[in-house]
Amino acid sequence: MRVAPRACMMDNMITVERLSKKYGSKLAVDDLSFTVPDGVVTGFLGPNGSGKSTTMRCILGLDAPTTGRALFTGTDVTGAAYTSQPFAQLPNKPSVAGAILDSTWHNKARSGRNHLRALARGAGIPDTRVEECLEQVGMTDAAKDKIGGYSLGMKQRLGVAAALLGDPQHLILDEPVNGLDPEGVSWMRTTIKSLAAQGRAVLVSSHLLSEMQLTADRLVVIGRGRMIGEYTMDEFLADGTVVEAEVPDPARLLAALGPRGRGADVGKQGVVRIPLADGADEATLRGEIAAAALREGLLVTRLETKRENLEARFLAATADAQEYRTAGVDQADGSDADSGAQ
Ligand SMILES: Nc1ncnc2c1ncn2[C@@H]1O[C@H](COP(=O)(O)OP(=O)(O)OP(=O)(O)O)[C@@H](O)[C@H]1O
Known part of the structure; x- marks a missing residue:
């Protein structure tokens, strides 16, 4: 479906600029600036309630920042380049960014395949792409079963398939290894690393730090909504x-x-x-x-x-x-x- 060859996509980037988000009197995100470059995995770390999910929602335009912005740079499915654009203003959104934000939203009565087909049709993506994504996450055999009967690991795999439907250049993954067994965690690690190696810009949060150490190349660390630092993994550990x-x-x-x-x-x-x-x-x-x-x-x-x-x-x-x-x-x-x- 994508007309721009992967080899031309080595300049994808998310730039978060002075982003703040207030809920009532609660300052959930406080003046955050960082980048998510392509080709590597950027880990997003912070204690509970530090503002990771809020930041990710603001990046994707699902929450409106109080001040500041998040900008995307890349090339969409038609081959059109975009530079420093907010997600909400971009056409062909599924080819710009895919996300795992909340794995509890699935319609339990639908099969995995029908769930993906509904998402795909809403985005003008053909059913053949649904089959490709099911194959990629190892869910082809289980695709006919109802999501209500899926294990947490199967739901997470389906979430990855949904995120990949538009062959996006940027991935925002909030706690993708939550609740996975060791085989699932290992699969998710390999998948995330290979998606970054294909030239995508990948931002991933997790509280499973031993796993993050194996997965991420760079880190953005926040606390109480504020920036603690942006590091390479080697710098942070050194x-x-x-x-x-x-x-x-x-x-x-x-x-x-x-x-x-x-x-x-x-x-x-x-x-x-x-x-x-x-x-x-x-x-x-x-x-x-x-x-x-x-x-x-x-x-x-x-x-x-x-x-x-x-x-x-x-x-x-x-x-x-x-x-x-x-x-x-x-x-x-x-x-x-x-x-x-x-
Ligand atoms: N819709 C909302 N309304 C009011 N407050 C909110 C809302 N969403 C988040 N918050 C608050 O904003 C702060 C940051 O929450 P957020 O979920 O972004 O943190 P987090 O780093 O993702 O936490 P965790 O690691 O526990 O998932 C918290 O104090 C939270 O209670």
Whole structure:
């Protein structure tokens, strides 16, 4: 159905500009600006009630922003380019953006196929495309059954099929792995990554942070409606990463490291802990430590990277922005060790 070849679609983008949304006196989204570029998965993280779903609805024009805007850039199904346009003003919307926002809206009495056909017909999309999408999400065999009898995982797959009907260049997926079993989660991850790899701009929210760590390339982190930061996944995780080196004379190693050892400390049993800061590369830092030890004639008996996982970094980054807290529950320890003896 699409006339513009995929190869021409490498400049899709959503740009959120100073977006705010008030419900009565509640400021749900407060001056958010970020981008969702094509070709990668942008994870959208924030504690409960931080404004993720509201932002996604505003991006799609389902809620009117109080101030600010969300703009789409790409090429639609007819091959017409659009630059920095609000979704509501674009023709051929199904080819611009597809979404999973709420998996509870399905008409239970309809079959999966008829549900998709109704959506497709409303958008001028042929039934052949419905069959393609059913096939893509592995639902061809179950398509004749009523949605009321579907498991949550089947409903989520149907939601993905619905989002893909118009072969959209932008995808907005709110909690797509909610309630999925491990096989379903793994399927969703592979699907989301491959949709981004095809050149689409993909924004996905999830509270399943271990999964987000495997899926997202970039992160937009918000708290209480406000921006905490926009990062690559590596940048976000690097902040909590240290390389530990075990040597017979830690003070000499520290001195030999010079400015590179800034922020380092000597922990228990004389282990030197050097932070991976300022966007430094882990392999480079490990090489510098090994070279400094060699120059000093120090035997390194252990060189180990201690990396915080996404959950620990997320909890640290949003500590001041948690609206709902559980009393008396410790936060996750969250450190992953990745060792390599020298
Ligand atoms: N239609 C609405 N009317 C009034 N308040 C609303 C409405 N929708 C959302 N809110 C409020 O706006 C704030 C942000 O809600 P939102 O659902 O966007 O957060 P979220 O980050 O998606 O949360 P969660 O992770 O729990 O799904 C919350 O305080 C919520 O109660």
